[in-house]
Amino acid sequence: MTKVNKCSCGNDDEGLLQRLEEIIISFKDKPGALIPVLQATQSLFGFIPEEAILKISEKLNEPLSKVYGVITFYSFFSLKPRGKFLIRVCLGTACYVQGANEVLTALKQQLSIDIGETSADKLFTLDVGRCFGACGLAPIIMVNEEVHQWVKPSDVKKILSTYKKQKTGSKEEINQEEIS
Amino acid sequence: MDTNKHMQFVSDAKALSDLQKTLQQSKEFTSDKVFICAGGSCITSGSMKVKDAFLSHLASTPLNDCIEVMETGCLGPCALGPVVVIGKDDTFYQKVRVQDVKEIVEKHLLGGTVVESLLYAVDEKKVSKKSELPFFKNQDKQVLRNCGKINPTKIADYIAQDGYQALCRVLTKSTPEQVVEEVTISGLRGRGGAGFPTGTKWNFARKSKDSIKYILCNADEGDPGAFMDRSILEGDPHSIIEGMAIGAFAIGSTQGYVYVRAEYPLAVERLQIAIDQARTYGLIGKNILGAGFDFDLEIRKGSGAFVCGEETALITSIEGNRGEPRPRPPFPAEKGLWNKPTVLNNVETFSNIPLLINLGGAQFAETGTEKSKGTKIFALAGTVKISGLVEVPVGTPLRKLVYDIGGGISTHKKYKAAQIGGPSGGCIPAEHLDVPLDYESLNKLGAIMGSGGLIVMDESSCMVDVARFFLEFVQDESCGKCVPCREGTARMKQIVERICSGKGELKDIDELEKLASTVTNASLCGLGQTAPNPVLSTLRHFREEYIEHIVDKKCRTAVCKDLIVFEILDLCNGCQACKKVCPVEAIHGDKKHIHNIDDDVCIRCGLCLSTCKFEAIIKY
Structure with a gap:
């Protein structure tokens, strides 16, 4: 499990943990608070670090084993830091029959990583999704919240290079937007 | 976003009908409109830039004050996006780009002439009116009545189109029992998949004596290839809120939750706006419409687990746990969320409710078949x-x-x-x-x-591969709680994979059928019980393809990669087009010399084949 001080994004870790505590307090009296709190944690850090798990377990009075069990059950939670850009290839039926697997293979080749892994430059994490509900535009891939439609394996190089060029928009800004 | 000029608290039935009248006479309602589809797919295709272009081109024209550019929910034909409808004469424009907007404004809106080049053609004949396009003409939009007509972020638009009238009617004129009766008469069946009669479900929960009950909306639309709930959430969110409030009144609940999957951020955003507006207007909250009925609503986001679309798993997930299903009985209507009686319906079902109440159950039942209404x-x-x-x-x-x-x-x-x-x-x-x-x-x-x-x-789809695809899906999404689903789907997947790779034997088909029966009969929840269906269905209708894979080691569609080879023939003139397009650099060869494909590197994407102009590449 990765600790928060190893976080690659260069944010003020203590500040984020402090912010997490405020979030936990705001959810504390709501029934079934664990999952919303974990969602906020994932947005805040970009993954769920060990310190956050300890804090959530303590403040929500839930056993560590349960918190860990919930995290590992849902695919949106990650125990490892993710790259700046999370690429999700839709493998829903419409995308699949229109060639999504070939797009996925091309991405794996280009990035030299497998599903669930992050590229060496910490820019890209590759993942798959099960239908994003944009079947009319199949095959699609999502990079963070941005959707690319009718993607062909030959488009992959170009798509990746546009993100490589993007210097603006730090992770912190993106996370803050998501939370607010 | 929403200026909500008419924002006000609606205290009772009269205030609602007064508000509706005021809204229907307002300039926003009566003005000519340009409808821009703001469904998720059209936004992806660039509809918001098209909207901005309309606003800026209209600004310098005399039409600026009399035409409203309106964002609407999904109009339907996602593949033709961004789509624009000119309200005045019902003209339907497809694939509108930013650079096309000037022409639409100048030629059509100012000049009165339709821009032919942006119309959709049926059999090479351009059709201008939306209502005359076969895509729309052959539909009967009831539940989607407001999608494409109202701005989903404005409650005023919804109220102007009879919104919340059904809620008002049941709160002021009906008893909960009458509402349940009306839903029962309508014959409405759950739209989430199983088709259970909604009235019966509501009746179970109604009869429970517990003082606390919950009403849940399943918006965890996980089936790949399904996006109707997404479009209702994004295009007409108030219809869901109204349907849930009516359901809550009928069963005697005061708290509802909408469980929306995490993959739909726009749906969450628009639903939250709608909930906040409904609360401001007093259409949810305490003492709704002065009728003494309290109901409030909260969104819970999913976290990426397909099994949470199953009702008991969804309930377990809202409670803050791993989303594992529970055995039924007890059914949720008896013991659901936090062990309280709970009704769970999906988005489309709830969206049907206001319609059903407004029409009356008997009239609603006139559409559809003998056993399936609406x-x-x-x-x-x-x-x-x-x-x-x-x-x-x-x-x-x-x-x-x-x-x-x-x-x-x-x-x-x-x-x-x-x-x-x-x-x-x-x-x-x-x-x-x-x-x-x-x-x-x-x-x-x-x-x-x-x-x-x-x-x-x-015909380019291989049905054995389709079965393999679905097995991979269910095996990956199986929560692992019960053995038949966890292990059974994994073994079935192994067998189908073996067949796809050319290593299958004829006895594998019997084995698949035997396993399928066990998984269907012994799994705990709907996911496992139905998981073998794609295999059984392809075996039933396309058995010969399985046999071809096993006996002839042949995939007639050349989809199963272990059974195909790409080869460059002597016809190749060394133009290098295939070499350039190959995403994995598997093609070698100097200019003007015959190229060859490195079979070990080749990912069989087929791009070279579609690129070659000289038919020098074959796949077999």
């Missing part, structure tokens, strides 16, 4: 000309959806099958194209209605 929304995708969202009376033949509405197959190949019902469903081959789309007829063919995902496949 309309059903289908998400039409795959190799059809116009993929998108369509609504037809239950019982409409499949052929009408694929050919009349969808415009037929988009490729030069023939129709092979339609996959309906997602991972729990089955495939319908060409000889059954006339099957009426209702619960019973589909069951007879080994498919299910499901939530309405309909993927059309042409």
